[in-house]
Amino acid sequence: MIKKNSLLFVTMLFSMIFAETVFAWTYDVSLGYGRSKETNCNYYQQGGMLDFQAFPFTKLDKTLVFGLGASLADWRAATSENKNMMTAAVSAVLRAYFAPPEASKFRPYLSASFGPAYLSSRKLGEREQGSNFTFQTTMGIGSEVKFGQKELSFNLKFVHYCNGGIFTPNQGIDIWYIFSIGYLF
């Protein structure tokens, strides 16, 4: 019985990994810059974010794709202390299109991701996290655009770090506007 289940699991895993995607691309590497005022604070923070997303699976429905992502970011707060924080995160990613994306040169979408993150510092500006381990949530809107044989994605997203109350304190860190350009391949 266990052997049968293991076989089924491995088969499913392989079929997911090698499933043919409906796009001409599977990966999205993007670089973004963001700047915004921290929520309920009087200082700005800014920084850059390098994001890698892979969509090797078949679509969940006509307009929804699921993928996996990894990101690195460097954030700086315009305060006298706790000025810098670097983050590394892995995440589950969803990309939802406004219409089925096949054969369209302009493909607007909504995106969201969630996953564990490591913070180089527990403090950024006036905000503090109870642990270096936290969660990163992103939500964004964007579009994929085809230029000849090349495909790019343009995205505006919001990033939020919090630990869901697992550690104390849990003062969320928000970067409201990050504009990124991605290369699809």
Place this chain on the structure above:
Amino acid sequence: MKKIVVILALLFSLSFFQVALARSGIYIVSESGWATQSKMPTANDIQANRVEQNHAPILRLGLGYLHDFNDTFGLGFEAAGGWYRGSTYYLRSDKKVNTYSTTSEFMAVFVLHQEALDYFVKVGGIRHTLTNFSVMVNNPDTSETKIQPEATVGINYNFNEHFALTTEYLHSFGSNTKSFVDNALQCPSINAVLAGIRIAFW
């Protein structure tokens, strides 16, 4: 008489609408209605002459994605922003203060489809800001923003694959604003009855 006949004919045509509607996709929802904030202080609690509850206007705009597992069940996510009218306090200093709530709402959506009707439950969190209250109680240090649990229950009536009428009851689980804990203001509960339009992109 002619108008009544037309309306009845429309209603009949809608009631026999039985097309199975594919609903997976991005949607937006725009709603308005009636709301009340419970657990707000009385006029006596904050030494005002009187207090008036204002139930309207309110506005809620949402953007979400629904993924249908089959013709019956769907699961989705909705992010929404809301503006809910609060109370007017007539202070003894002849000042009048209007309180209102602005919200950012993030919810999981569970949907049961039945022909042209969708029955749904939304559960999640709300970032609730009660504006003007701390000024009124002369305590500008109090934070007016709180994270609260929220739940809604409602029905969509689908005219076709893209357009639906939606109505729902919304409740955010707030605290009693009479109490101040560690100099932090407690945001009230919101109860709202909403109706509006839902537009699905695909």
